[in-house]
Amino acid sequence: MAPISIRLDRVSKRFDHTVKGEVYAVRDVDLSVAEGELLTLLGPSGCGKSTTLRMIAGFEEPDGGTISIDGRDVTHVLPNKRGIGFVFQNYALFPHLSIFENVAYGLRVQGKAEGEIVRAVAEVLELVGLAKYERQQPHQLSGGEQQRVALARAVVFQPKVLLFDEPLSNLDAKLRVEMREQIRSLQKRIGITTVYVTHDQEEAMAISDRIAVMERGQIVQDGTARDLYYTPATEFVARFIGRTNLLAGRVVAGGDVEFEGVRVPLGAKLAAGSAVKLVVRPEMIDMAPGRAGEAGVGKILQRTFLGEKTDYEILLGGTRLQACRSDAFRTGTFDVGDEVKVSVDPANIHLLA
Ligand SMILES: Nc1ncnc2c1ncn2[C@@H]1O[C@H](COP(=O)(O)OP(=O)(O)O)[C@@H](O)[C@H]1O
Ligand SMILES: [Mg+2]
Incomplete structure (x- = not known):
């Protein structure tokens, strides 16, 4: 395993809130980020994302716990002594300085020699695809280009760690997708350990090696996008990552689970009678023509054609199911009012106690 590059041990931060009194923004957070990992x-x-990131950067001091970078305890070290680059949501470029000077600024403050600055700035502008932009002013650049300047400015120091706080929130949907791919490829190319903050689950799934889901100041689960999608630890995670059905079932004899009159062999290791939730993603639901009144047969309430897939809402007993199929093409789709037999491969069902 690669050496751990960032480590948080039981890190907490309280704020004095004018209305709510003392609130924990972050509570007992343990986190490790491996070298080169995003x-x-x-x-x-x-939920405490920015506060956690700002403590890693050194802009906030924890009330409890320790933070280390590359094995060095930096809990009380100043931000500019931590070797981190930070990219903010609102770019924070200097409007009156050229692109060259924006990127060079920090190096000038450090008193680097002019030749070295020119070389370093040219190199990072090349890296972010803005090689000819030195003399432009920020207002002459598009939002995406400005964000690339902010990125260049963060990496020009050759930091050990890169931190991003919702860097794409101010961009339109198409540009967000383009930029997240650029950030991802740059991060991998320079192999820099990165912590990235977002509230957008799709962005998180697209960009990350690993995702830590936070709820009310705590990390509730961390894992790959696949882990979180297929085996969420809690209802909160199941709902936050992707669309899902959370179906109320009951354990019956032999570890089977009963749901709306259908018995599913799941090998549940719980006492008969226990209430469970079944996590079933819409695309896991198979549909076939069915006859009203038979077990597992429901009625289609709604159909939404979305091109590459069709979404269905199916009423089964007292439960509304979200289903989607991407195999209908021009023909063979079900209609509103059709009775359909729904089934799910038990291997795909995840149980929450
Ligand atoms: N400087 C501050 N003073 C008081 N409360 C704060 C301050 N910064 C953050 N908080 C509170 O801490 C909680 C977490 O905030 P934050 O880390 O910004 O969340 P997120 O980035 O996930 O949206 C929120 O309840 C917020 O109101
Ligand atoms: Mg935030």
Whole structure:
């Protein structure tokens, strides 16, 4: 295993809130990021992502716990002594300085020689695809280009660690997808350990080696996008990553689970009678023509044609199921009002106690 590059041990941060009083923004967070890894902190607004990132950067000091980078305890070390590059949501470029000077700024502050600055700036502008932009002013650049300047400015120091706080929020949908691919490929090319913050699950899935899901100041699960999608640890994670059906079932004899009159062999290791939730993703539901009244047969309430797939809402007993199929093509789709027999391969079902 690669040596661990960033490590948080039981890190906490409280704030004094004018209305709520003392609140934990971050509580007992343990986290390791391996060398060269891109880890994303993902969660809804207010869950503590930025506070965690700002403590890694040194902009906030934890109330408890320790932070180390490359094995060195940096909990109380100043931000500019940590060897990190930070990319903010709002670019934070100097509007009156050229692109060259924006990227050069930090190197000038450090008192680097002019020749070295010229070489370093040219190299990073090349790296982010802005080789000819030295003399431009920020207002002459598109949002995506400005964000690339911010990226160039963060990496020009050759930091050991890169931190991103919702860097794509101000860009339109198409540009967000383009930029996240650029960030990803740059990160891999220079092999830099990265912590990335977003509330957008699709962005997190696309860009990350590993995702840590945060809820109310704590990390509730971390793993690859596949881990989180197929084996979420909690209902919160199941709902936050992708679309899902969370079906209320009951364990019956032999570890089978009963749901809406259908018995599913799941080998549940729980006492008969236990209530469980079945995590079933829409694309896992198979549909076949069915007859009303038979077990596992429901009625299609809604159909939404989306080109590469069709979404269905199916009423089975008292439960509304979200299903989607991408195998209909021009013909062979079901209609609203059709009775359909739904089935799911038990191997795909994930159980939550
Ligand atoms: N400087 C601050 N003063 C008071 N409360 C803060 C401060 N910074 C963050 N908080 C609170 O801490 C919680 C987590 O905030 P934050 O880390 O910014 O969340 P996120 O980035 O996930 O949206 C929120 O409840 C927020 O209101
Ligand atoms: Mg934030």
